[in-house]
Each structure stands twice: as structure tokens, then as C-alpha cells.
Amino acid sequence: MHRRDLVQGIFGAAAILVVGGRARALARDEYGPEPQVMTVRGQMHADQMGVTLVHEHILANFQTYAEWAKAPLPYDRDEVVKVVLPRLLGLKARGCRTFVDATAAYLGRDPILLERLARESGLNILTVTGNYAAFDNTHLPPWVFTDTAEALAERWVLEWKDGIDGTRVRPGFIKLGFNGGPLSEVERKLIRAGAIAHKRTGLTIGAHTGPAVSAFEQLEVLEKEGVHPSAWIWIHAQNEPDVTRHIAAARRQAWVEFDGIDAKSMDQHVGLVTRLRDEGLLNRVLISQDAGWYNVGQAGGGQARSYELIFTQFLPALRAKGFTPAEINTLMVANPAEAFAIRQRGTA
Numbered sequence: 286m287h288r289r290d291l292v293q294g295i296f297g298a299a300a301i302l303v304v305g306g307r308a309r310a311l312a313r314d315e316y317g318p319e320p321q322v323m324t325v326r327g328q329m330h331a332d333q334m335g336v337t338l339v340h341e342h343i344l345a346n347f348q349t350y351a352e353w354a355k356a357p358l359p360y361d362r363d364e365v366v367k368v369v370l371p372r373l374l375g376l377k378a379r380g381c382r383t384f385v386d387a388t389a390a391y392l393g394r395d396p397i398l399l400e401r402l403a404r405e406s407g408l409n410i411l412t413v414t415g416n417y418a419a420f421d422n423t424h425l426p427p428w429v430f431t432d433t434a435e436a437l438a439e440r441w442v443l444e445w446k447d448g449i450d451g452t453r454v455r456p457g458f459i460k461l462g463f464n465g466g467p468l469s470e471v472e473r474k475l476i477r478a479g480a481i482a483h484k485r486t487g488l489t490i491g492a493h494t495g496p497a498v499s500a501f502e503q504l505e506v507l508e509k510e511g512v513h514p515s516a517w518i519w520i521h522a523q524n525e526p527d528v529t530r531h532i533a534a535a536r537r538q539a540w541v542e543f544d545g546i547d548a549k550s551m552d553q554h555v556g557l558v559t560r561l562r563d564e565g566l567l568n569r570v571l572i573s574q575d576a577g578w579y580n581v582g583q584a585g586g587g588q589a590r591s592y593e594l595i596f597t598q599f600l601p602a603l604r605a606k607g608f609t610p611a612e613i614n615t616l617m618v619a620n621p622a623e624a625f626a627i628r629q630r631g632t633a
């Protein structure tokens with residue numbers, strides 16, 4: 286399906302679409318005319334992504350690595366599908382076509398489950414490679430501390446080449462997690478490994494970050510490694526209170542991702558997106574609910590936050606602020622397609 290059809294479907298027949306050109310133009314420079322993304326069911330053109338949620342979760346397991354390695358909490362994939370599939374179909378009915386599952390390795394990433402849900406729902410789903418140091422390093426396997434950055438990157442590149450955990454499912458981006466303060470030694474290694482893996486695969490780096498201090502130290506490491514900021518997503522940027530830091534990162538062409546949209550945060554999120562738009566930087570902004578999820582260890586997966594609030598409340602709130610169909614399209618279609626397109630982004 287063509288991007289224009291999708292968007293007319295969701296944003297009204299009157300929407301005149303002037304998007305898509307930008308993503309292609311950027312990629313055409315040196316990376317070929319048709320940027321690709323990697324879903325759990327294989328490769329596709331980035332401009333087939335359509336309306337995309339860039340950071341949500343299907344399932345999460347918050348056991349620490351040590352607990353998990355000793356005795357992983359069991360769950361029944363059939364039951365998870367029974368709980369989650371209706372939610373994904375609801376999303377599809379809203380016009381969503383692609384769902385980026387941001388669940389990191391050792392936090393419940395399950396390629397078999399994701400591949401099945403993609404097949405049964407018809408949504409495109411992306412999963413990750415990488416390692417996650419947030420929550421005080423408790424989700425890091427021991428080798429992250431002993432490997433070199435090169436060796437760590439090699440593990441992720443192998444997942445990219447051969448598939449994750451013995452499956453044929455390949456990652457759509459590199460998900461890293463940081464604790465938010467000045468980079469620790471292991472965090473510095475993680476972002477360096479991210480840079481190395483990016484240069485070898487072209488996969489985008491999505492970094493759970495929060496405060497600006499961590500964000501800009503990561504950018505510094507990337508720069509030293511010759512990786513352009515446009516290859517990197519500042520995840521949870523809403524947790525940095527100083528909007529001038531978001532603007533500074535966006536001016537450098539990093540992706541600034543405001544996550545966790547919910548009923549209570551509506552004004553804050555509308556304010557942030559509007560500010561970036563007013564600075565002429567809407568084309569660097571990503572938004573998400575960071576919602577879901579089937580919580581392993583809780584009966585029936587526990588209480589989940591809805592995936593649909595963006596459609597039922599947030600986009601209407603933006604429209605009420607004067608956002609045009611083309612601007613909504615930038616947020617929901619063009620930016621995700623450009624952010625997750627696979628291509629090496631060097632500084633040279």
C-alpha cells in the first residue's frame with residue numbers, strides 16, 4: 286500500500302500529501318534510492334511503514350539478568366497472543382501499520398512471539414539488538430562488562446546477520462539503555478559499540494537516555510567514532526526539563542523522542558512538540574506512548590496502558606493547536622520512515 290493512501294485514510298481525504306520526498310532525498314545521497322527497514326518478518330521499503338508507533342512494548346519481563354538466568358519466569362505464548370492480539374488489531378483499525386517494539390534484550394525481547402503477532406495481526410513489527418544498562422546495569426549480562434566494545438558490537442552484528450536467539454528474526458535497530466547521568470565506563474563502551482555496530486549494519490541507535498547530560502556525552506562519543514547524530518534517537522527526551530537542550534540536539538539532526546504520552550502528560554507533550562515545530566525542527570521529532578504491555582509474572586499480564594491514546598487524544602489535541610495534516614504526517618509517517626531506514630550515516 287502506498288503511503289498516500291494510508292494517510293488519506295487516517296487523516297481525511299482532504300489531506301494533501303507532500304511528504305515522503307524528504308526521506309528518500311536524504312537516503313539517495315549515498316545509500317541508494319530505496320531505503321529499507323527490517324521487520325520481524327523480513328526487509329521492506331521504509332516508505333511502506335505508513336502510520337507508525339515508534340516506541341511501545343508488547344511484553345516485558347523486569348527480572349534482573351541474574352534472576353532471569355537462574356529461573357526465568359515462565360509465560361504461555363498462546364495466552365500472551367490472546368491478550369495482546371486484540372490490542373494490536375484495535376491499533377490497526379485506527380490506521381496504524383507499523384509497531385516498533387522497543388523491548389530490549391534481557392527485558393523480555395521475544396522474537397518468536399513478535400513474529401507470530403506480526404503474522405496474525407498484519408502489523409509490521411520491529412525488534413532490537415543491543416544491551417540495556419538502565420536500572421543500574423541490572424539487565425546487563427556479565428559479558429557486557431568483560432567484552433571490548435568491538436566484541437560487543439560483533440555480537441549485535443551477528444544477530445543482524447544470522448537472527449536473534451537461533452531464529453531468523455533480525456533486529457530493526459540497536460536499542461541501548463543508559464542510566465541518565467554522566468556516562469559510566471560500561472555505558473561509554475555501550476555507545477562506542479553502538480557506533481561500531483551502526484557503521485557495520487546501518488541500523489539506527491535508539492538510546493534510552495532521559496537527561497541531557499547523558500545525551501550529549503553519547504553524541505560526543507558518536508562523533509569521535511564518525512557517526513552522524515541522525516543515526517541516533519534520544520529516547521525519553523521528555524525527562525530532560527530544559528527544552529533548549531532538545532532544540533540543540535535536534536539542530537544537530539539527532540532524533541528527539543518524547544515518550545510516555547498519557548492522559549496526564551497531554552499538555553506537556555503537546556507543548557514540547559509545538560515548541561520544536563515552532564523552531565522549525567518538527568522533522569527531528571518522534572513521539573510515543575511507551576505503552577503496553579503484557580507484564581510477565583502478573584496474572585493475565587497485568588494492567589496495560591492503551592496503545593490508542595495517540596489517535597484518540599494526542600493527535601486531536603495537536604490539530605486543535607493548528608497542526609496541519611502534513612505536520613501530523615511528518616510525525617506519524619515521514620519521521621519514523623526516515624529514522625528507522627537502514628543506512629550508514631557517517632560524519633564525513
Ligand SMILES: [Zn+2]
Nearest residue numbers: 340342387575
Ligand atoms: Zn520503553
